[in-house]
Amino acid sequence: MGITTRARGKRRKLQGHQTPPPPPPCGAAQISLLPDDALREIVTRLPSNDAARTQLLSSRWRHLWRSAPLNLDLRDAGDISRVLATHPGPARRFAVPDLGSSFPNRRATLDAWFAAPALDNLQELELMGSYRPLPPSAARLFPTLRVAVFSRCSFPDDPAAAAFCFPRLEQLTLEYVAVSEATLHGVLAGCAALDCLLLRGVRGCRRLSISSPTIRVVGVCVTRALKELIVEDAPRLERLLMPEVWQLLRVSVISAPKLEALGWLSNHCTLEIGTIAIKCSIREFHFDSLTTVARGVKVLALDIDNLSLDMAIDFMRCFPSLEKLYIRKFSHKCNNVWRQKMRHKMLDPIECLDLNLKKVEVSGYCGNKSHIDFAMFFVLNGRVLELMRLECGTRRNDRKWIENQKMCLKLDNMVSKDAEFHFTRRTSWNYFTNVRRAHELLIADPFCT
Numbered sequence: 001m002g003i004t005t006r007a008r009g010k011r012r013k014l015q016g017h018q019t020p021p022p023p024p025p026c027g028a029a030q031i032s033l034l035p036d037d038a039l040r041e042i043v044t045r046l047p048s049n050d051a052a053r054t055q056l057l058s059s060r061w062r063h064l065w066r067s068a069p070l071n072l073d074l075r076d077a078g079d080i081s082r083v084l085a086t087h088p089g090p091a092r093r094f095a096v097p098d099l100g101s102s103f104p105n106r107r108a109t110l111d112a113w114f115a116a117p118a119l120d121n122l123q124e125l126e127l128m129g130s131y132r133p134l135p136p137s138a139a140r141l142f143p144t145l146r147v148a149v150f151s152r153c154s155f156p157d158d159p160a161a162a163a164f165c166f167p168r169l170e171q172l173t174l175e176y177v178a179v180s181e182a183t184l185h186g187v188l189a190g191c192a193a194l195d196c197l198l199l200r201g202v203r204g205c206r207r208l209s210i211s212s213p214t215i216r217v218v219g220v221c222v223t224r225a226l227k228e229l230i231v232e233d234a235p236r237l238e239r240l241l242m243p244e245v246w247q248l249l250r251v252s253v254i255s256a257p258k259l260e261a262l263g264w265l266s267n268h269c270t271l272e273i274g275t276i277a278i279k280c281s282i283r284e285f286h287f288d289s290l291t292t293v294a295r296g297v298k299v300l301a302l303d304i305d306n307l308s309l310d311m312a313i314d315f316m317r318c319f320p321s322l323e324k325l326y327i328r329k330f331s332h333k334c335n336n337v338w339r340q341k342m343r344h345k346m347l348d349p350i351e352c353l354d355l356n357l358k359k360v361e362v363s364g365y366c367g368n369k370s371h372i373d374f375a376m377f378f379v380l381n382g383r384v385l386e387l388m389r390l391e392c393g394t395r396r397n398d399r400k401w402i403e404n405q406k407m408c409l410k411l412d413n414m415v416s417k418d419a420e421f422h423f424t425r426r427t428s429w430n431y432f433t434n435v436r437r438a439h440e441l442l443i444a445d446p447f448c449t
Contacts, residue, residue, distance in 0.1 A: 032061070045071065070094075070118060077109060089118035094141075098129025098152075111137040120144075127153055132178070139164060147171045149437060154178035154204075155187070165190040171438040176201040184208065198438040202226060210234055217241070219441045223249050231256050241446055243435065245269060259294075263301025263447060264328060273297075276318060293320050298356075301326040301447040309374050313350065320351035324359040326447040350381070358386040361448070365390040365423075367401070372408045379409050385416040391424050 031039070039061070046054070054061045069092035074080050077099060096113070099106050113119070114137040124147040127138065133156035142148075146168055155164075157180045166172070169191045175198075179187070184205050188194070194215050199208070201222040208226060210218065211233040218237065220229060221244040228250045231237060237256040242249070245268050252272045253259065265271060271278045273294045297319045304311065307329060316322060360378050365371050378388060402423050411421055435441065 039068075069123075077103070080113060081109070084113060084116040084118050087118045090121045091119045092122075093124035093126070093147075094119060094122055095126040096128065101130060107135065110135045114138050114140055123147065125149070127151070129153060142166050143168070145169050147439070149173040149175070150177050151175040152177065155180075155183045157183055166194075167192050169193060170195040172196070173198045173436070173438045174200070174202050175436065176203070178203045179205055181205045181207055188212070196438040196441055198435070198441060199223075199226070200436070212237075217438075217441045219243070219435065219438070220249070221245065221435065223247060228252075230254065239441065239446065241441055242266070242269065257296065259296050261299040261446065262297050263299070263326065264303035265301070266303040267305050278318070293318055295319075295321050298322060299324045299326075299447065301328070303328040305329055309377055312374075316350050316352050316357070321356055322352040323356050324445075324447075325357060325361070327360075327362045329364055353378075353381050354383050356384065357382055358384055359388070360385065361389045361391070363391040365392050367392070367405050367408075372405070376409050379411060379414050379421075381415060382419070383415050385414075385419040387420045387422070389422045389424055393425075 031042070034042075069090050070083070070087050071093045072080065072083060072091060073093070073095040074083065075097045077097075080097075094113075096110070099109065103109070110131075114135065119141060121144045122141045123145060125138070125141055125145055126149040127134070128149070128151040131153040133154050134150070136156075142164060143166075145166055148166065148169055148171070150173070152175065154177060164187050166187070167190070170193055172191060172194060174184075179202060181204075184202070185208075188197075188210065191212070192214070194212055196217040196219075197210075197215060198219040199221075200219075201224065203225045206225055207228040207230070209230040209232050213233075213235060215234055216236050217239040218231070218234075219239075219241040220226065221242065223245055224247060227248065229252070231240065231251075231253045232255065234256045236258060238258050239261040240251070240253065240256070240259060241261070241263065242251070243264055245264070245266050248268050248270070250270045250272075253274070259273075265278070269278075276294055298321050300315065300319055300322055302312075302315065302325075307327060312325075312327070316325070357378075360382070362375065365375065375388070375390060378385060382388075405423065406421070409421075414421070
């Protein structure tokens with residue numbers, strides 16, 4: 001019996017020291033087990049130089065670069081010419097670098113690139129540089145594009161340019177381009193599938209009218225030449241975004257029944273939605289009508305100097321379906337004691353406060369009496385509030401200061417018992433200051449800092 005027990009123990013000991021199974025393959029070896037289609041998708045999403053280097057990994061990868069859709073983002077003209085001459089295509093993306101006005105045979109080089117068979121059925125084009133006017137040979141690529149970026153170039157002002165057609169284009173970015181009003185309207189008319197439009201620093205066009213059955217997002221920023229934006233007929237438009245508007249811009253929304261997100265409204269904006277007119281200038285602020293409301297808007301962002309509680313209440317009455325309210329600036333000096341305003345401001349309930357407003361985010365909170373009264377209004381009246389965030393300076397968010405602010409704001413008396421209340425440190429003004437491409441307007445929350 002004892003011998004048997006010792007033998008079993010010995011067998012257990014030997015089994016415990018058996019060589020473990022080899023680890024599963026990893027890195028390139030493991031990725032190499034994927035099917036060719038998956039590997040081509042990986043290669044086409046890499047920068048050009050990295051994609052070409054995958055041929056050195058193993059014989060399994062050697063043929064993939066030549067058969068994967070080309071993602072061409074090189075900066076050296078000679079390298080671009082060699083790739084276009086050796087790669088059979090198709091191409092997914094071509095980022096055209098700025099060759100500079102002194103580059104020898106610049107127009108002939110561009111024409112040769114755009115005529116390359118490898119660029120047949122190109123999906124994404126980025127044309128960046130002082131190309132004035134836009135090379136006519138580029139038009140060969142327009143019919144298949146889904147994404148187009150034109151930066152610091154100019155569109156020719158002639159009937160042929162107005163006839164440019166982008167039948168499959170979904171995202172269009174015009175950044176610091178020179179384009180006339182007639183040409184820009186002609187370009188947009190040729191975008192039969194446009195989903196998202198970003199205009200940044202466009203020159204040569206003072207008035208833009210948008211009529212599109214497909215567009216969902218429009219972004220306008222750094223406007224110097226553009227003075228008037230009219231949304232005439234946009235049945236699918238959901239977002240009208242206006243960051244970094246530094247000069248007077250008149251915005252008229254005639255028909256956009258699905259418009260949900262609007263902002264940033266600044267002191268340089270005059271907004272008309274249907275019969276509602278809102279003027280936000282440096283010297284005056286007023287609503288022409290508070291008897292008519294815009295029920296579709298659910299997200300509103302305000303960037304108005306000296307914004308007072310009175311103004312905020314008027315905005316909430318104007319947009320009764322508001323679910324999210326973002327405020328970038330508000331007054332340090334206004335009397336925001338809302339109890340004194342109850343008789344003439346609170347006789348009628350504020351619908352969004354009672355039923356809809358779930359998130360309020362305020363930047364530039366410093367904790368003085370005016371700011372405390374402003375924030376306390378939402379604390380004591382937001383019945384369905386879920387989150388309120390106050391973004392403070394770096395010197396105003398130590399623990400002792402925050403605890404004192406919570407007492408001043410009477411958070412224990414918050415009407416919405418499930419609401420969260422956060423003090424955060426200001427890191428940047430807004431995500432929008434870095435927006436350079438149309439697809440960036442599609443993030444889940446474009447106003448969140």
